[in-house]
Amino acid sequence: MQIIWVSGPVGHIKKINLTLMDLILGVSFCALLLVLIGIGLQFFGFRMAIEYDPQIAARLGNLHSPVEIENLEAFYKLRLLEVNRHLEVNQQKINELVNLNKKLVDLATPAMIQSVKPKQAAVGGKFIPLSDPGNTRPLQLSSNLLGTLKSQEDYLNDVTGASQHYIQWLESKPITTPIKNTFSLSSEYGPRIDPFNSKQSFHSGLDFQSPAGTPIYATANGIVIKSTIDPSYGRLVSINHGDGYISRYAHALELYVREGAKVARGQLIGLIGVSGRSTGPHLHYEILKSGETIDPQEMIVGLKRLN
Secondary structure: EEEEEOOOOOOEEEEEEHHHHHHHHHHHHHHHHHHHHHHHHHHHHHHHHHHHHHHHHHHHOOOOHHHHHHHHHHHHHHHHHHHHHHHHHHHHHHHHHHHHHHHHHHHOOOHHHHHHHHOOOOOOOOOOOOOOOOOOOOOOHHEEEEHHHHHHHHHHHHHHHHHHHHHHHHHHHHHOOOOOOOOEEEEEEEEEEEEOOEEEEEEOEEEEOOOOEEEEEOOOEEEEEEEEEEEEEEEEEEEEEEEEEEEEEEEEEOOOOOOOOEOOOOOOEEEEOOOOOOOOOEEEEEEEEEOOEEEEEHHHOOOOOOO
16 A cells, blocks of 8 residues: 655655555554553543542442541441440340239249249251451441331330230239238138028138238229228228229228228238127138129139138
């Protein structure tokens, strides 16, 4: 291939002879030069973008400056602290539920099975630590994890509230014995021979026989609706527990509560005596449901019947 080049005012003619190989080498060199220029521009361009506008660099090449990486690590550390806080709150709720369960056992479980404990659950699986202190990479925590923890926390709050409400309800029911000292049941609920006239009669409660002066305790939370002296019951206390339940404590030596007073389960309300229609020191204890007496042994937890 021959190239003729005319230049100058006098039309000076120059001739250049190019072979095919020279043409190929020239085109290749130009292409390589363009590639090198592009790489250089890209390298220095990203460096400048990172230095002056990191957001452009991130959009162009998915690059992050040291400041961005530091901020990202700080963000994930805050997320980790938030997760740990939720875990601590949930653990506190779990501990509270355990304590509530123990209280329920004391309130509503017969003594003969209180010592029975469930076997430990069979569990297993791969150990996956929540975080690795030696790992400097950002900990990727999804919002789903935090959402799950918050849902668990809400669930535990609901369960705890329900348990507390149940305990309050249970503490207002006469399910404990009115005597904590040693006692014996001298007469049960139901038909019997009257001790004064030897005739068939109906005994409307339980007789707890114990020495005179033995403390008498309220069997549940409630309000005193009667604190008086009755010809048959002697010194008598009646407590309204709500939901139609009333407990009566008769033949007392002394009374320590007045009508209208609020009493708590286990509160001292009097002492055993022989007042009223009684043959000796004992407590006549009744439970009424909607105005009708019921067998206290059906309500008292852990009380063994007489043989």
